[in-house]
Amino acid sequence: MQETPQVATALADQTVLPDSSEKAASCLDNPPEETISIRFTNFVSANGHSFNFEPVVRTWSKKNKNLPIHIGRYTDKYNGGNVSAVVFRSKVVSRRHAQVFYEGGEWYVQDLGSSSGTFLNHIRLSPPCETSKPYHISNNDILQLGADYRGGEEMHYRCVRARIELNNSWRIKLSRFNLEEYNRVRSLISKATEGSKEDAPVSECCICLTPVLPCQALFVAPCSHTYHYWCIHPTLQKNHPYFNCFICRKYHDLSTPVEEGELELRELMKHATVVDKSP
Ligand SMILES: [Zn+2]
Ligand SMILES: [Zn+2]
Numbered sequence: 366m367q368e369t370p371q372v373a374t375a376l377a378d379q380t381v382l383p384d385s386s387e388k389a390a391s392c393l394d395n396p397p398e399e400t401i402s403i404r405f406t407n408f409v410s411a412n413g414h415s416f417n418f419e420p421v422v423r424t425w426s427k428k429n430k431n432l433p434i435h436i437g438r439y440t441d442k443y444n445g446g447n448v449s450a451v452v453f454r455s456k457v458v459s460r461r462h463a464q465v466f467y468e469g470g471e472w473y474v475q476d477l478g479s480s481s482g483t484f485l486n487h488i489r490l491s492p493p494c495e496t497s498k499p500y501h502i503s504n505n506d507i508l509q510l511g512a513d514y515r516g517g518e519e520m521h522y523r524c525v526r527a528r529i530e531l532n533n534s535w536r537i538k539l540s541r542f543n544l545e546e547y548n549r550v551r552s553l554i555s556k557a558t559e560g561s562k563e564d565a566p567v568s569e570c571c572i573c574l575t576p577v578l579p580c581q582a583l584f585v586a587p588c589s590h591t592y593h594y595w596c597i598h599p600t601l602q603k604n605h606p607y608f609n610c611f612i613c614r615k616y617h618d619l620s621t622p623v624e625e626g627e628l629e630l631r632e633l634m635k636h637a638t639v640v641d642k643s644p
Contacts, residue, residue, distance in 0.1 A: 400424050400427070400532075401424070401467050402423065402425075402531070402532055402533050403422070403434070403472065403532075404531075404535055405421040405422075405508070405527040406420045407607065408609065408614075409607075415523055415524065418453060418527075420616070432449065433464040433465065434450065435461065436451045436452075436453075436464060437451075437460045438452065438456070438459060440460060455521055456522060457511030457512060458524075459477075459511075461479075462477060462483065463477055463508075471501055472502045473499035474490070474499065475496070475497055475498070475499045476495075478491075478494050479510070481493070482512065485502065502529055503531075504530055505614065507526060509525065509527075511524040538633065539634070550583070553577070553579045553583075556579045570593045570596050571590075571611055572592060572611070573593060577592075581593055584598070586615075586617055587615075587617050590610050590612045590613060606620035
């Protein structure tokens, strides 16, 4: 149950990098896993609203790996008794709504008999008030708790929609695609400033479906997907400081200071061979 970032794959396949670069980038895609972790971020669908919440991360060492994480509605009692619980102040979430747990190297979600249901990638796990069997969860699955009540006009009547990311997969890393897009943007800049007559590699803005060209104002998301600034700025303003990339659906916090992770990123860049296509 995983969405494929089709555009990203298609672009990444177009350019063949030298062996060393390919190798470096693929190593960086698979950092060693020392801890087990899970992150819940607010998933804002393109046409709907949802319950707003800050990103929630739970991390622990492998020896405690079988601890279930309870998910439910915020109450003083519940929250105080279980510090690892993930709680939401939404009335459509039951007090004991669901749990996620890690077993045999995989993550699972289970509805604990909620009244309004747990949905994994839009499929309801069990009838009202019945415990479900455990369902396997994959990176980037969408977990929904409950359904909007009274049209969800008020925040506390909205269902919770969360994207699930597993085992630090949200941390900074470089892929071939990131490096290629970095070079693509650099070559656009050099074409504009140095008047190079070579054809700049062209990518499309997924909103207006026209090419991204030199001298246009651009927005490059941390996932390296590029948009015309003019096309994306209404979305950026609406959800500031959060941005769900339309192409890969990755969640970004745009209020992250530049210094955060900069050293780590420089270190990653050192070990990756960046193909410099500028003249
Ligand atoms: Zn555009
Ligand atoms: Zn993206």
